[in-house]
Amino acid sequence: MVGATEEARLNQLESQVDNGGGGAWEYLCLVRKLKARRSEKVLRHGIFILNSHIARSKLGGEEWTLYEQVAVAAMDCHRNDIANDCIEALSKKFPGSIRVGRLKGMLLEAKGAWPDAEKIYAQLLVDNPLDQIILKRKVAIAKAQGNLAAAVEYLNNYLETFMADHDAWRELAELYISIQMYKQAAFCYEELILSQPTVPLYHLAYADVLYTMGGLENLQAAKKYYASTINLTGGKNTRALYGICLSSVAINQLTKGRNKDEKDSADLQPLAAEALLKDYKERAPEKLPLVTAMLRNIKLVS
Amino acid sequence: MAEDLVLDTAIRDWVLVPLSVVMVLIGVLRYFVSKLLRSSQTPDAKVVREGQLILRARNLRAAGGFIPVKSFRARRFYYTNEENGLLHVPKGQAQNPQAQMFSDPNMAMDMMKKNLSMIIPQSLTFAWVNFFFSGFVAAKLPFPLTPRFRSMLQNGIDLSTVDVSYVSGRSWYFLNLFGLRGLFSLILGEENAMDDTQRMMQMGGGFGVDPTKNLGAEKDGIDIIQHEWTLPKMEQRAEMVLRKLVK
Amino acid sequence: MGVGFIAGVLGGLLFAHAAYSTIQYRGMLKIMEEEFSGPPTNVVIELLLGFVLCMVAGLAVPGKFHSILPDSEENRVVSLPSNLDFMIFNHRGRLSPFDPELKLKT
Numbered sequence: 001m002v003g004a005t006e007e008a009r010l011n012q013l014e015s016q017v018d019n020g021g022g023g024a025w026e027y028l029c030l031v032r033k034l035k036a037r038r039s040e041k042v043l044r045h046g047i048f049i050l051n052s053h054i055a056r057s058k059l060g061g062e063e064w065t066l067y068e069q070v071a072v073a074a075m076d077c078h079r080n081d082i083a084n085d086c087i088e089a090l091s092k093k094f095p096g097s098i099r100v101g102r103l104k105g106m107l108l109e110a111k112g113a114w115p116d117a118e119k120i121y122a123q124l125l126v127d128n129p130l131d132q133i134i135l136k137r138k139v140a141i142a143k144a145q146g147n148l149a150a151a152v153e154y155l156n157n158y159l160e161t162f163m164a165d166h167d168a169w170r171e172l173a174e175l176y177i178s179i180q181m182y183k184q185a186a187f188c189y190e191e192l193i194l195s196q197p198t199v200p201l202y203h204l205a206y207a208d209v210l211y212t213m214g215g216l217e218n219l220q221a222a223k224k225y226y227a228s229t230i231n232l233t234g235g236k237n238t239r240a241l242y243g244i245c246l247s248s249v250a251i252n253q254l255t256k257g258r259n260k261d262e263k264d265s266a267d268l269q270p271l272a273a274e275a276l277l278k279d280y281k282e283r284a285p286e287k288l289p290l291v292t293a294m295l296r297n298i299k300l301v302s
Numbered sequence: 303m304a305e306d307l308v309l310d311t312a313i314r315d316w317v318l319v320p321l322s323v324v325m326v327l328i329g330v331l332r333y334f335v336s337k338l339l340r341s342s343q344t345p346d347a348k349v350v351r352e353g354q355l356i357l358r359a360r361n362l363r364a365a366g367g368f369i370p371v372k373s374f375r376a377r378r379f380y381y382t383n384e385e386n387g388l389l390h391v392p393k394g395q396a397q398n399p400q401a402q403m404f405s406d407p408n409m410a411m412d413m414m415k416k417n418l419s420m421i422i423p424q425s426l427t428f429a430w431v432n433f434f435f436s437g438f439v440a441a442k443l444p445f446p447l448t449p450r451f452r453s454m455l456q457n458g459i460d461l462s463t464v465d466v467s468y469v470s471g472r473s474w475y476f477l478n479l480f481g482l483r484g485l486f487s488l489i490l491g492e493e494n495a496m497d498d499t500q501r502m503m504q505m506g507g508g509f510g511v512d513p514t515k516n517l518g519a520e521k522d523g524i525d526i527i528q529h530e531w532t533l534p535k536m537e538q539r540a541e542m543v544l545r546k547l548v549k
Numbered sequence: 550m551g552v553g554f555i556a557g558v559l560g561g562l563l564f565a566h567a568a569y570s571t572i573q574y575r576g577m578l579k580i581m582e583e584e585f586s587g588p589p590t591n592v593v594i595e596l597l598l599g600f601v602l603c604m605v606a607g608l609a610v611p612g613k614f615h616s617i618l619p620d621s622e623e624n625r626v627v628s629l630p631s632n633l634d635f636m637i638f639n640h641r642g643r644l645s646p647f648d649p650e651l652k653l654k655t
Contacts, residue, residue, distance in 0.1 A: 004625045035630030040647060051654045070653075075638050077647035085653040110638040130350060136634040144637035161347055164357035171635045190369045190377075195358070197365040198619055199626050221370055224533040227540035234620025235540075235547040244540075268537060271544040278548060543620075 001199060002034050010034060017045055024049055025059070032069060039076035046070035047082065064093060071103055075110035083107050098124055102133060114141055132162060139171070148179050166195045173205070182213045200232035204240055211247055216254050223247040227268065235275055244272035249298045273300040307468065309439065317440045317471055321431065325478040329486055332423055339415045352517065355388055359520045367532040374529045382521050389521035391514045428475070435471030443467040557606025563599030567592050 002010075013027040024045040031038055046066055049055045056063055071086035087107060091100045101124045108117035118141060121134050128134075135158050142151035155172045162168065173188035189206035196202065207225035210218045226243035233240065248269040273295050280288045295301045359381055366374050381389045436458040447455070447466045456464060458472040469477070571588050578585055588596075616623050 001626045002628045002630060004622045004627050007627050035633050037631040037633065037636065043647065044651065047651055047653055072633075072636075076636070076642065078638070078643050079647050079651070082651065082653050106638075112639065130347060133634055140635045140637050143635065144639040161351045162354055163351070164354040164361070167632055167634060170629070171632050187373070190373045191358075193368050194361045194365045197368045199629075200619070201626055201629055221533070224537055228533055228536035230540040230543055231536050232619045233625055234618075235543050236620070236625065268541050268544070271541060271548060274548045275544050 001196075002036070006030075006034060010036065014038070014041060017041070025055075028066065028069060032065075037076070039073040042069060042073040043077050043079065043082070046073060050086075064090060068099070068103065072106065075106055078110065080107060080110055083110065098128060098131065102137070105134075105137060109137070109141060109144065114145060117141060130161070132158075132165065135162075136168065136171075143175070148175055151175055152179070164195065166192055169195075173209075177209065182209050185209050186213070198232060200229045200237065200240075203232065204229045204237065204243070207240075207243055207247075211243065211250070214250075216251065219247050219251050219254065223251065223268075230272075236279075238276070238279060241272045241276045241279070244269055245276065245295065245298070245300055248272075249300070269300060277301070307439065307442075307464075309442065313438075313440055317435055318474065321435065321440075321471070321474055322478055324427070325475070325482060326485060326489075328423055328427055329482055330489060332420070333486070333490055336416070336420075339418075356516055356520055359389060359524060363520075363523050363527055366527060367530050369531075370533075371529055371531060378524055382524055387521070389517050389524070391517050424479075431472060431475040435475070438471055439464070439468045440471040440474050441469040443469060553606050553609030556602045557610060560599045560602030560606060563595050563602065567595045567599065570595075 010027075010030050013023055013030060016022070017024050017027045018041070028042060028046060028049075030036075031042055046069060049059070049066060050063075050070060059066060067086045067090050071083045071090070074080070074083035074086065083103075084107060087100065087103050090103065091097070094100055101120060105117045105120040105124070108114075108120060118138070121137055121141075124134055125131065135154075139151050139154045139158065142148075142154055152172065152175050155168060155175065159165070159168055159172065169188050169191045173185045173192065176182070176185035176188060186206065186209045189202055189209060192199075192202040193206060203225045207222040207229065210222035210225065223244060226240045226247060229237055229240035230244070235241070276295070277288070277291060280291050292301065362374075362377055362381070369377075379387070381387050384390060439456075439459065443455075445467065449466055451466050452462075454476075455466060455473045456468065456470045457476065459470045570592055574589060574592070575585055618624065
């Protein structure tokens with residue numbers, strides 16, 4: 001989970017490093033800790049550290065972590081030659097390591113040699129049949145080839161055993177959404193909410209799925225989950241505010257005015273609209289007319 | 303004792319310091335030996351699955367109020383139904399860990415290795431200390447103590463007249479044995495330091511707990527809980543939050 | 550540090566002084582052959598003061614308090630970590646190769 005303070009710190013460090021202010025290693029550590037995917041920056045600054053002898057020797061044992069990080073970033077930027085160099089350095093240091101084997105497989109993936117990558121992973125799985133990351137890579141291979149159905153199947157198999165792995169549940173939910181199986185996606189998001197009930201983004205995503213499915217009951221539930229997102233973020237999540245507006249409009253359309261049990265939260269939608277306008281006024285005043293017009297269209301503000 | 307005992311400096315040079323050094327070295331040696339003997343065990347898929355299942359069921363129990371009633375009921379049925387619920391363990395299938403241990407020779411072997419790496423050096427050093435260093439005063443503590451500590455600090459000296467702040471050789475050994483944990487955590491890194499008292503406790507409860515029992519307990523827990531959807535309350539709260547924000 | 554630490558030191562000193570004066574008081578009682586019924590009031594006040602000071606130090610010195618509100622800046626989750634385990638490389642980055650100058654020197 002990336003908190004607001006942490007994200008601000010990351011961005012601040014990034015601009016500092018970009019402008020030559022130092023702190024590259026700290027930045028790389030933070031990227032690793034927050035699991036952010038900023039491959040270009042990581043590649044540029046990581047290589048800078050690896051190429052300078054003094055900076056590298058200062059890291060001590062962490063040097064190899066950096067090699068791994070840079071290798072993955074290089075693959076993400078399609079600089080397979082750099083990734084190859086990094087992996088070679090690593091395999092010289094740790095021959096026979098499963099982690100290096102994994103990197104080799106990933107390099108093959110980056111080159112698009114799917115069968116070869118799968119072969120490497122299969123070999124690694126013989127020794128440790130329960131290596132979670134390799135099992136996940138198999139899902140990723142299927143996904144990268146565009147074979148989403150197979151990816152879903154692999155992931156389901158994986159979740160049979162590792163059913164408390166919420167990252168995998170999240171991936172499964174996203175896969176289901178991309179093949180428009182919303183009911184299944186909703187199940188995954190329920191699972192995520194169960195495992196981490198205080199993360200507002202899961203509530204938000206669940207509400208989105210419910211809203212997409214439509215139907216009065218789902219819309220009402222969606223509105224409730226948007227409300228809980230607002231609750232958990234202190235009303236600072238724009239998407240949740242929009243969600244409240246849209247779902248209450250949709251509910252009104254369905255019930256056609258005979259709203260029976262919605263009396264207790266009748267104030268919520270005008271408040272959300274107001275908060276939305278206020279937010280835009282503060283952060284993007286030039287777009288305020290657009291939002292006002294939109295909200296006027298759906299008759300939330302006059 | 304009116305006047306102080308004067309200890310020979312040779313005692314310091316040939317008993318106190320060597321004993322401590324030897325204890326530290328033995329601790330380090332034992333750490334490496336046990337690391338060498340420890341077989342890297344690959345976890346069994348079924349065990350992993352059960353662990354994860356329990357985690358997931360626990361999540362349901364803790365945060366069940368956050369999902370709609372329908373979803374909650376579906377999950378509860380999925381976990382606890384009597385035919386093929388995930389948490390339902392058919393009678394008779396529950397095996398007892400003792401039998402499991404005998405059926406799996408690796409497990410018994412592991413235990414033996416663990417015990418060997420602990421008992422052998424310990425008994426050897428004790429014999430060595432007992433032979434060379436028992437029966438005389440090896441050190442003096444800089445502070446006075448009550449006579450209750452006599453049995454702890456003057457093991458091997460049967461004199462009731464010696465002041466309690468004098469420590470006998472054998473007691474110095476025991477003090478080292480139990481007190482070097484902090485030093486080991488400095489030398490070997492935080493998590494590697496295991497002092498002997500901990501080891502002994504582990505030996506007692508070393509047999510794995512029966513996982514099926516855990517499953518059963520979790521099942522009962524899920525059966526009991528009442529579902530109460532917390533989300534309707536959230537709307538009012540969100541209203542309050544927004545009102546504060548808009549103001 | 551700073552004020553909290555000084556308060557802690559002061560509290561410790563007060564405790565030490567309280568202990569010392571109690572011992573002295575008992576010694577005096579022994580000389581005057583009176584029963585010890587309780588510590589004198591000024592010692593009790595000293596103890597209370599020391600307690601408050603140590604409490605302040607204990608709360609202030611070790612670190613800052615973290616917020617427990619879900620919507621505070623520290624805790625508000627703004628984005629999920631990218632799911633790096635499932636990262637795929639078959640994306641549009643292939644078409645715009647990255648700075649060919651960059652090289653790993655070995």
